[in-house]
Amino acid sequence: MATAGKVIKCRAAVIWEAGKAPSIEEVEVAPPRSHEIRVKIVATGICRTDDHVVKGFFPNINYPVIAGHEGAGIVESVGPGVTCVKPGDKVIPLIYKPLQNLMPDKTSRFTCRGKQIHHFLWISTFSEYTVMPDASIAKISNDAPLDKVCLFGCGFSTGYGAAINNAKVEPGSSCAIFGLGGVGLSVIIGCKAAGASRIIGIDINKDKFAKARELGATECISPEDFKKPINEVLVEMTGFGVDYAFEVIGRVDTELSQHAFISLLGWKLKDAIPKLVSDYMEKKFNTDALITHVLPFEKIGEGFELLYSGKSIRCVLLF
Ligand SMILES: NC(=O)c1ccc[n+]([C@@H]2O[C@H](COP(=O)([O-])OP(=O)(O)OC[C@H]3O[C@@H](n4cnc5c(N)ncnc54)[C@H](O)[C@@H]3O)[C@@H](O)[C@H]2O)c1
Structure with a gap:
């Protein structure tokens, strides 16, 4: 050129x-x-x-x-x-x-x-x-x-890869995704592609729920609707807790019982x-x-x- x-x-x-x-x-x-x-x-x-x-x-x-x-x-x-x-x-x-x-x-x-x-x-x-x-x-x-x-x-590769490569989500499993921004929604696309049967989207901004459902979330919840810690809510919803949890908020103070390290590396x-x-x-x-x-x-x-x-x-x- x-x-x-x-x-x-x-x-x-x-x-x-x-x-x-x-x-x-x-x-x-x-x-x-x-x-x-x-x-x-x-x-x-x-x-x-x-x-x-x-x-x-x-x-x-x-x-x-x-x-x-x-x-x-x-x-x-x-x-x-x-x-x-x-x-x-x-x-x-x-x-x-x-x-x-x-x-x-x-x-x-x-x-x-x-x-x-x-x-x-x-x-x-x-x-x-x-x-x-x-x-x-x-x-x-x-x-x-x-x-x-x-x-x-x-964004897409980080989220999708976290589900498919890092966590290796299995068919029929349950997944919780904390944070429904571009990366969290990409995790949902990955969980769905992997055949997860329950995909629970969690965000304090309920405006994110419609898009999360469109992309494959089976349920969406806001931590602000519950007095108890969200991990206890997840145990109640699923009977035993979820198989995979993804933290995709990017805040170190997020309360979580399980973490998935999200990385492209x-x-x-x-x-x-x-x-x-x-x-x-x-x-x-x-x-x-x-x-x-x-x-x-x-x-x-x-x-x-x-x-x-x-x-x-x-x-x-x-x-
Ligand atoms: N390779 C990597 O490791 C990699 C790549 C891309 C992004 N990131 C990081 O991942 C994080 C997410 O990126 P993004 O672009 O999707 O961000 P984003 O800001 O678009 O999405 C974050 C979501 O978290 C929600 N949220 C905030 N506080 C919350 C709380 N207490 N409980 C539940 N939900 C809450 C927000 O409402 C928002 O929908 C950022 O910290 C970003 O730096 C890491």
């Missing part, structure tokens, strides 16, 4: 310091170095983890930083040694190295107003162009709709994500219901407001 080897100027959402809302800026994105790939991001979801970066909840994140990690795009150019993709390929960036704030060689490809800007998870998808290591990318089918499968980079993502995309294209499951809002990238602030108000499950931003 004509831009290969050159610095690209483009839009990005920079978080200048912890606690400050992302600000749309013009940034310079340097060309990819050895074993790196520069990607034109087409669509990116907003995940609660991005809000944790905005709020400054991660102690080892340096600012200014470009967050975003649930994206999909097209390869613009590749650095020396890259063999897994070529310009024009459709790709999903992968969360490979938790909370890594610079590229593997400890430098940044982003600058803005003369300052170095940090990366997030090596992929920073809140930028129209972004650079990532070749380990952090999965090539997907060129027919895949990027505005839909961008969720596979984080158990997946061989480079293989798993393209397979999930193929399964989606073959209509083995439908994740479109998770996308409640679509906004142009400039309206990222509105997207975060929708997350805070509990009105959105996933808001997808389009460049």
Whole structure:
């Protein structure tokens, strides 16, 4: 492409310091170095983890930083040694190295107003162009709709994988899902695909119940409707407690008798994500219901407001 080897100027959402809302800026994105790939991001979801970066909840994140990690795009150019993709390929960036704030060689490809800007998870998808290591990318089918499968980079795969891979939910089993955001609803999709017979959705926001039922929850309850601890309620409902419990709220003070560790790290993502995309294209499951809002990238602030108000499950931003 004509831009290969050159610095690209483009839009990005920079978080200048912890606690400050992302600000749309013009940034310079340097060309990819050895074993790196520069990607034109087409669509990116907003995940609660991005809000944790905005709020400054991660102690080892340096600012200014470009967050975003649930994206999909097209390869613009590749650095020396890259063999897994070529310009024009459709790709999903992968969360490979938790909370890594610079590229593997400890430098940044982003600058803005003369300052170095940090990366997030090596992929920073809140930028129209972004650079990532070749380990952090999965090539997907060129027919895949990027505005839909961008969720596979984080929220959907985390939740679905927690049910299918981590917990290995068995047919006929009972499951409780605490928190019915994008990740919790993806757990429900996974539990249903695994053949669970009782899928109990738990959230303090009852507006989430209709979507949870649509995706496979057999019952939905709010802890605020009960005086007793919710684990006792679950024992009463099921006679003995549930076989699998998933904590998908993201609050350390949540009262739970069982925990399921939710992580993408158990997946061989480079293989798993393209397979999930193929399964989606073959209509083995439908994740479109998770996308409640679509906004142009400039309206990222509105997207975060929708997350805070509990009105959105996933808001997808389009460049
Ligand atoms: N790989 C990973 O480990 C990974 C990936 C994605 C997200 N996450 C984390 O998972 C968590 C969920 O992400 P999300 O995008 O679905 O968030 P979200 O904010 O959209 O959903 C959280 C849900 O929990 C509900 N909730 C809040 N307090 C509650 C309570 N006391 N009892 C019951 N429900 C309650 C909220 O109403 C909301 O529906 C976040 O903390 C996020 O950082 C982890």
